[in-house]
Amino acid sequence: MRHTLDKLLGPVSVALVAITVWLGLFVTPPDAQQGDLVRLVYIHPALAWVALYVAFGMAAVCSLLYLWPRTRSMVFDRLAASAVEVGVVFTVLTLITGSIWGRPTWGVWWTWDARLTSTALLGVLFIGYLALRRVPAEPHIRARRCAVAALFAAVDVPIVHFSVVWWQTLHQGATVLNPNLTPTIHGLMAWTLLLSFVAFTLVFVWMVIARYRLETLREEGEDVELAEALVARRSEGVS
Amino acid sequence: MGYVDAGYVISLTTLAVYAASLVIRLRRERARTKGAGR
Amino acid sequence: MWRDAMLVAERDLRIEMRSKVALWQVVPFAILVLLLFAFALGPGPALLKESAPGLFWLALLFSSVLAAQRSLAIEGSDATRESTRLMGLDPAGIFLGKTLALTGELIALEIVLMAGVILLFHVVVGTWWLLVASLLVAALGLSAVSVLYGSLAGGARMRATLLPVLVLPILAPVLIAGARCFASAMANGPGLGGRWLSVLCVFAAVYLVLGIVLYGPMEES
Numbered sequence: 451m452r453h454t455l456d457k458l459l460g461p462v463s464v465a466l467v468a469i470t471v472w473l474g475l476f477v478t479p480p481d482a483q484q485g486d487l488v489r490l491v492y493i494h495p496a497l498a499w500v501a502l503y504v505a506f507g508m509a510a511v512c513s514l515l516y517l518w519p520r521t522r523s524m525v526f527d528r529l530a531a532s533a534v535e536v537g538v539v540f541t542v543l544t545l546i547t548g549s550i551w552g553r554p555t556w557g558v559w560w561t562w563d564a565r566l567t568s569t570a571l572l573g574v575l576f577i578g579y580l581a582l583r584r585v586p587a588e589p590h591i592r593a594r595r596c597a598v599a600a601l602f603a604a605v606d607v608p609i610v611h612f613s614v615v616w617w618q619t620l621h622q623g624a625t626v627l628n629p630n631l632t633p634t635i636h637g638l639m640a641w642t643l644l645l646s647f648v649a650f651t652l653v654f655v656w657m658v659i660a661r662y663r664l665e666t667l668r669e670e671g672e673d674v675e676l677a678e679a680l681v682a683r684r685s686e687g688v689s
Numbered sequence: 690m691g692y693v694d695a696g697y698v699i700s701l702t703t704l705a706v707y708a709a710s711l712v713i714r715l716r717r718e719r720a721r722t723k724g725a726g727r
Numbered sequence: 728m729w730r731d732a733m734l735v736a737e738r739d740l741r742i743e744m745r746s747k748v749a750l751w752q753v754v755p756f757a758i759l760v761l762l763l764f765a766f767a768l769g770p771g772p773a774l775l776k777e778s779a780p781g782l783f784w785l786a787l788l789f790s791s792v793l794a795a796q797r798s799l800a801i802e803g804s805d806a807t808r809e810s811t812r813l814m815g816l817d818p819a820g821i822f823l824g825k826t827l828a829l830t831g832e833l834i835a836l837e838i839v840l841m842a843g844v845i846l847l848f849h850v851v852v853g854t855w856w857l858l859v860a861s862l863l864v865a866a867l868g869l870s871a872v873s874v875l876y877g878s879l880a881g882g883a884r885m886r887a888t889l890l891p892v893l894v895l896p897i898l899a900p901v902l903i904a905g906a907r908c909f910a911s912a913m914a915n916g917p918g919l920g921g922r923w924l925s926v927l928c929v930f931a932a933v934y935l936v937l938g939i940v941l942y943g944p945m946e947e948s
Contacts, residue, residue, distance in 0.1 A: 467704075471697060489693045493700050517944075539707050543700050550696045574896040581892055582879070595879050598945055599893065602875065605937065606897045609930055613900040616922065617907065653704060660711040667718040674722070 459656050466649035473642040487554055491639075494547040496646040498565070500654045501544045502572060505537025506607070508658070509579075513600035516593060524669070527593035530600060532661035534579050536654055541573040564615045571610055575603040589669060728820040735816065735824025739798065740831060753797065753832075754839055757790040761843045772849055779848040780909035784902050786840055788869075791833055792891050795873030798829050799880075818943030822874060826938065829870035837862045854912045857920045861908035861927055865901050868931035871938050872897055878945050900930055 474492035481488035512530035515521045548566050549559050560566070582599050583592065764782045769775050775782075841862075844850050852858055876894045904926040911920030 467701070471701065475693070475697060486691065486693050490696050493696055497700065536707075539703065543703055546699055547696045550692050550699075554692050571896055571899055574892075578893045578896060581889060585880075585889065594945070598941060599876075599879055601941075602872075602879075602897060602934075602937065605933055606900070609900045609926065609933070613903045613926055616919075616926075617903050653708075657708060657711060660708075660715060664711065664715050664718060667715070667722060671718065671722055 456659075459652065459659070463649060463652035463656050466645065466652060470642060470646045470649045473638070473645070478639050478642055484555070487551065488639075490547060490551045492642050492646045494544065494551055495643070496650040497540050497547060498544045498569065499647055500650050501537055501540035502569060504651060504654055505533050505540055506572060506576075506604070508533040509537065509600050510604035513597035513604075516597045517601065524589065524593060527589075527597065528662050528665040528669070529658070530597065531579075531583055532658045532665060534576050534583075534600070535661055536657045538573065538576045538580065539657075540650075540654065541569060541576060544569050545573065562618065564611070564618045567614045567618070568607075568611055571614075572607065575606070579603065728817045728823065731816045731820025732823035732827060735821050736827040736831075737824075739825060739828035743797075743828070743832065753790050753794045753836065756793055757786050757836055757840055758843055760786040760789055761840070761847060765847060775848040776850060779844050779850045780906040780913065781902075782848070783840055783844045783909060784905040787833075787837060787905075788895065788898055788902055790836055790840075791869050791873065792894060794829065794832050794836065795870075795877055795894070796887065796890060798825060798832075798874065799877035818946055819939045821946075822938045822942035825874045826867070826870045826935070829873060830866045833866040833869055834863065837866060850913060852912050853915055854920065857908060857924065858912040861905055861912075861920075861924055864924065864927040864931050865905050868901055868927060868934055869898065871931065871934040875934065875938050875942065875945075878942060900926060904930070 470492055474489050478489070478492075480486045509530045512526040512533065516523065516526040516530065545566065548569070552561055552566075553559050579596060579599055583596050585592070585595075587595070761782065764778075764786070765775060768778060768782075841858075845852070872894060876890060876897075880889050880893065904923040907923040908920050908927070911918045911923065
């Protein structure tokens with residue numbers, strides 16, 4: 451059963467994305483105000499959802515589970531790291547699609563609206579985690595460090611969110627450059643939007659599993675190399 | 690290419706490239722571990 | 728815990744008094760940043776005065792990362808930290824002590840920067856209590872985060888370039904809230920300053936608590 455699910459995940463997620471793209475680009479109607487530009491609503495919000503909530507949430511939860519003694523396991527460390535790495539990809543894409551959507555709408559490539567700004571900051575936090583992960587250290591120490599860093603970042607996010615929202619609302623330009631890109635959604639558009647969320651979430655899951663497996667293999671490989679090196683050294687000593 | 694097309698293309702291509710890189714790295718790692726005689 | 732905290736704080740401050748690194752390196756750096764801002768944005772006084780809140784806090788953030796590096800360098804190698812731990816000091820106390828010492832240094836830095844900004848950028852402060860409160864609370868929050876991340880960033884080799892990348896995004900709310908508080912303090916009435924002050928308080932409280940709880944487990948190798 452698990453093996454079947456495993457084999458299906460890849461093809462199913464690709465299929466769902468394909469259907470989303472087909473619906474989004476060709477079948478759904480253009481918007482009254484935004485015209486064809488509205489079609490980005492089937493990509494950008496889903497990417498943002500995965501990056502900000504799924505990836506980051508998963509990283510935070512796994513980090514907590516790793517730090518909690520009763521549930522401590524390298525599985526959670528590897529899951530958290532995988533979630534962060536895939537999360538970075540989704541975060542960058544969220545920013546790019548947000549920027550592309552903004553350019554024809556507001557005439558600028560970037561605006562300091564609360565969501566984009568928070569997303570950018572989250573991206574930097576993610577990258578910091580990955581940088582920390584690359585510092586050479588014994589796996590358990592590295593796992594603990596990264597889990598704590600993730601926890602610090604998770605705690606910071608709500609504070610950042612409120613700060614950025616209040617910061618934005620001060621600026622008079624907020625009413626002119628109304629960051630509300632979301633048009634009125636109904637009917638087929640709503641279903642396609644929902645589908646896009648499901649499709650990209652599944653893509654995320656597939657990627658995290660693949661990244662997790664890669665990480666597991668790498669760590670086991672290092673263990674094997676270490677063991678072999680020790681064996682070789684010992685046999686030298688004997689002869 | 691319009692903005693919408695650019696958005697779709699960039700997103701899908703990036704995801705595809707990243708997915709491919711994962712698959713390739715996995716295959717390479719599996720081949721390596723088999724070679725080490727587990 | 729408090730007794731150990733005082734011991735550690737005293738030690739850190741005494742080391743600083745003796746070596747005077749903060750005096751000769753961090754403070755000049757801070758002043759230099761102000762000058763560089765003037766070169767970048769000036770010489771028109773209007774823009775500088777308007778940007779002063781943000782520039783002050785930027786200069787403070789960058790300098791505080793420097794000061795934090797220094798504080799961690801005092802802690803020394805892993806061997807030193809191990810022996811400190813073996814002395815039986817309460818790790819929460821160590822964290823608090825280091826944080827308090829760093830807070831003291833940051834407050835001194837803030838005073839110098841404030842003088843610089845008032846003199847160089849023609850800043851006029853209307854609501855002093857708001858400004859002072861924000862400076863004190865922010866210094867606490869900055870220090871707590873710096874000490875925590877210093878413990879996190881591991882060996883000295885990577886720490887110099889890694890610490891800013893880890894710490895500065897976390898400190899973004901302090902920059903926003905601090906700059907807004909300063910701007911409110913410059914204006915006629917406190918306005919929304921109270922709201923920003925509460926952000927600073929929440930920030931400091933959260934990271935102080937996290938530090939007290941997690942510093943011990945983090946230092947265990």
